[in-house]
Amino acid sequence: MSTLPKPTRRKPSLPPGQGSGHTGRPALSLKCLNDGGADSRLTFDLVPEAEVPVKATPAQLQALRCWRARQGQILTFVDAELRGWRTRLEARADGLWLVPFEALEAVPESPLAIDLYYALPDRERFELVLEKATELGVSRVVPFESRHSNTLAERDARQKKSHRWPDVLLRAALQCRRAMLPCLAPVIDWDGVLYHAAQADLCLLLYEKERNWRLREALDAEGRPRRAALVVGAEGGFDEEEIEQARSAGILPVSLGSRVLRTETAAIASLALLQARYGDLG
Incomplete structure (x- = not known):
């Protein structure tokens, strides 16, 4: 059995608005935009x-x-x-x-809490990801901006649809009979992803150029996490600097294999594998 690498962690700087406040302790939570x-x-x-x-x-x-x-x-x-x-x-x-x-014979909520960090796509794919991620039992969806992603301002300048995202989650949760709404977090920047994703027990980033670790191998090497973070980039992927920053934060880049998948396909497939390995799927 392989052993996951133990990278030297550096503590990423807090994103704007995520400071420790008067308590002096780091703010680890992200607010929910949808009461989830x-x-x-x-x-x-x-x-x-x-x-x-x-x-x-x-x-x-x-x-x-x-x-x-x-x-x-x-x-x-x-x-x-x-x-x-x-x-x-x-x-x-x-x-x-x-x-x-x-x-019901089965418990409606998974024992594995999954946080999906998803770079804003350049086409209308995010609503599909929200729907399928809800069906696959994610606990939280965190959209983010990276070097190769769209920004929320660019998306809403063409046609404002971000206000519909909470409704998509609600409809999907009702359809699949969940007992809890996934939390929809506000759009954050790359530093925010590094900071918040690193709080999970298992932190994975999908990277098509990764040669050492496939997702399956990483799942076989890990114990039984209670919370997992999955980071999925835009169609342009991540650049080398972003990958090195992720490694330094303790986030493991993994590949899904030889085929290059659309971001929504990669996200859905990876969530299914996570739930099958540690959660309630299958």
């Missing part, structure tokens, strides 16, 4: 019984607001034993009631 993440997780505190209504608690009501839930809607909740329940919402005179009616 842990606040949107739909849970029962106990193990419910089928067709026995449960009055929604303030915490459950807050989570349902993240989903823009409405009367009669069916959503997926997770109980205290991590079992999924299809649950109907019923509005009554004394408040909102939750009616679990179908227990």
Whole structure:
């Protein structure tokens, strides 16, 4: 079995707006633009019984607001034993009631938290990536700008579509019966990617010129991470300086093989491999 390299880490500088503030500690979190993440997780505190209504608690009501839930809607909740329940919402005179009616055999959320860092593409591919990444169980999507990517200003100058991204995530999460919305982070720069991705247990960057490590080999060499970061570049890829900066930050460049894939194909294939190896796919 191969062993992952242990590069010398340097601490990348914090991106603008991500300073430590008055606490003196680094700010490791990225805000969510779509009310996703842990606040949107739909849970029962106990193990419910089928067709026995449960009055929604303030915490459950807050989570349902993240989903823009409405009367009669069916959503997926997770109980205290991590079992999924299809649950109907019923509005009554004394408040909102939750009616679990179908227990699910599989847990709706993966044990592996995946953060996808995706360079802004030059065509309308990002919405496809958002949809498929949600279906594949990512926890967070972080769009970023690199030397070969588009900028958010360039994309929105042609036709502003970034405001639709939270809706894409919501629709996809409802369709695939997730119990938590993926967090959509604001667009960050390359320094921000280096800083935030390096916080994960497993940090991988897709690089078509990598000769030493394929993704499969890196997954075989690793233990069982709780959080993984996957960095996917633009159609122009990464330049050598960016690759060296990633290595120095502790992010491992890996290849998917001899064929050059579109960025959206590479992202979807890699997420599937990660979930199959460490998560809940397959």
